Amino acid sequence: MLELLVAATGAFDVETATRAYLDTLQGPARAKSDAYFEGGYWLLLWGTLVGVLVDWLLLRFRIASAIRGFAERVSKRAWIVTAITAFAYTLIGSIVTLPWTIYTGYVREKRYDLLDQDFGAWAGEQAIGLAMALVLVPLVVAAIYAVIRRAPRSWWLWGTGVIGLFMLVGMVLGPVFIAPLFNEYTELEAGPLRDRIEAVAAKHDIPAEHIYVFDQSKQNKRISANVSGLGPTIRISLNDNLLERTGEDEILAVMGHEMGHYKLNHIWWIVGIMLGLFALGLFVTSRVAPVLIRRFGERWGVREVGDPASLPVLAICLGLWMLAMTPAQNSLIRWAESEADAFGLDAAREPDGFAKVAMRLSEYRKIEPGALEEMLFFDHPSGATRVRMAMQWKADNLADPQMVVPDEGYLESE
Template identity: 30%
Template sequence: MARKMGFYGVIAYVLYGFVVYWYLFSFADANLPFEYEGSKADPATFLNGRELMLSEEYSKIRNLLFFLSTPFEWLFYFLILLLGLSKAFKRWGEETSKNKYGQTAIYVFWLSFFAYIATFPLSYISYTLSKTYNISTQSFAAWMKDELIDFWVNYAFMFVIVIVLYWLMNKFKTYWWLFAWLFSVPFTLFIMFLQPVVIDPLYNDFTPLKNKELETKILDLAAQANIPAEHVFEVDMAEKTNALNAYVTGIGSNSRIVLWDTTLNKLNDDQILFIMAHEMAHYVEKHIYIGIAGYLLMSLIGLYLVSRLLNWAIKRWGKEFKLKHPGDLRSLPLFLMFLSMMLFAASPITNLVSRYQETRADDYAIEMTGNTDAAISAFQELTKAGLSQVNPPWLVKIFRYGHPTMLERISRLEEYEIQKRNGN
């Protein structure tokens, strides 16, 4: 039975892959609606023929990798259970250490290591794709360094989470999901507070903005918005990518507004001021805190659903999975599989909320700066640097886009420009 389930799982994944490929390369329409042709949102007006071709190619392949990678993760965890590898990981831990925490550490290491090896080909393809299309400037050695940092950071968090999670599962067999959520609230806030000053610097160097004239302009904007900002940070990303970005991270006293140095190198001051005004809007409208609250609400619902799915799956296929109850450490792959499914299923909702917040931030930024030319040209440069699709297919938009499409953002700015010109 286990062998048959594994076979059907592999076949289902292969068929899914063919359907996704057909959708992205044959069915989906990413062409610009005719009413936008010739407008400032039309990529033909700011990209040359080669850039247009590369943008379509790169986007399709990158979208294909996205839609293949998450279900591949589900298949991996499914096969880990069916092939008895989860049982083997637990046995290796018991044979190596007599300490319960040591056994858990060894189990989590082997599960993380096998997961890394299984997903490495897709990660490497994504890296080489970015190199081929001149998005990434990172050497293989530097990329592997980041990969290894990722592995050990994720392993450390996973170990702590698993220790607490399985203690709760065994102590509170019915309502462990509720107690796990209660523990996750301070943990999430702690990580959000810690990330800008501890985790992010593991990957890049963050320094106060060197261009003091630009920093003064940005801080003037911050003062207009009643934001108590003292510094703007820049991060050295040019050695890794040609893409542009700016963002707000952290909470409380550790909040930071960050500009990639690629953004500083490729955009002029007016364009950067629009982007900074956009980032300030997230602070003014408390989008970070709303996002945390939304995440915690979704995680409560998700943990409850995962607990129900765990009980159902073990009751029905416990023999095949070699599991008797959720509190067995060997159930971790099943827990991670269901959790990943919940996150994937929730992504259209979280992306929809995010797109709404980003639209609000765009509106705030243009009202603050009043410079539509700078705003539109900034979005055009972002599109060019990242080889982004201006009008992505519908499924790509709802599952991948936490920002409005460039068609939506630029056309909205053009409408604002017309209204301003007409005195409305």
């Protein structure tokens, strides 16, 4: 069990207390954490470029137009033609990018000891995800192209509404029908821990009739929890790694954070943020895609924006837009996460538990980035930011705050 050393050093100093935590991650462990996270910066770029290359190949060799031509021979109904085209586009794209998916999702994760599944189990989950995409993507694309045909100038606005509708349906149904495909969810057993979580929730009028534990240990060792669902399906879930690898103070700190997301209505904030970015991206796409099609459409076999064969063109435009908007998206989500951190500290009153969790997340998040680096690439506050927030809360809210020096090696505890 994790033990902490309390240092009797007189007056509590926030920076000294923060440094005591940060200095527990040194040498090869810090270098490995930094290398993994910094490599992710390049994955953002290369992942987008891989997608753009695949879409360009589908256009350059008229594969998209050939698929649409086949679909038109199957049916004269526009929505069926679009759905068939989107189905084939999704399947071909997944097959062509499979080497990239294997590298980023399996090989690289194994290299950094962040994945416990063997290849068969990992591939099985990828297959489930692909099967869902082959159902959902054609539905979304068919709906958006129906809007394009009916409102060729303002389709970007109506298309945003379509995406929003599908997001809301997914949020309601996800915890019930999608999440259980990948993990088993069971009620957190009764006992002192559940009693303490429920007491924190009751104090802030947060419903806690259902607290779920899911078996993520079969996939990896990462600790996590989340708020998911909407309306009758909303729930707070924590994974078994959090229960097995951390102490009660850390669990309460994490659950306080997740309760913050619920209490501060962050689900709606994040939906609004994402829809705003999609709206702007679709607007830009609605202006750029017609220009590209007028110039290259004959060469690609694409007639107009409303032609389902234009799907790779729209995907290129939207993909590049979302890459450019990554810093804005990260900053907006990071703001919500920071608010939840502050709420969680007030609710759970476990600043050292919060600091320890922040340090544990250094397994896959760079602990101490520069200010610009954090703004551009972090969708959560960095570990250093979170530890400092916890120590500042401790100084401001506890009558006699004590300096706590984590026992050497606690980050390796299971």
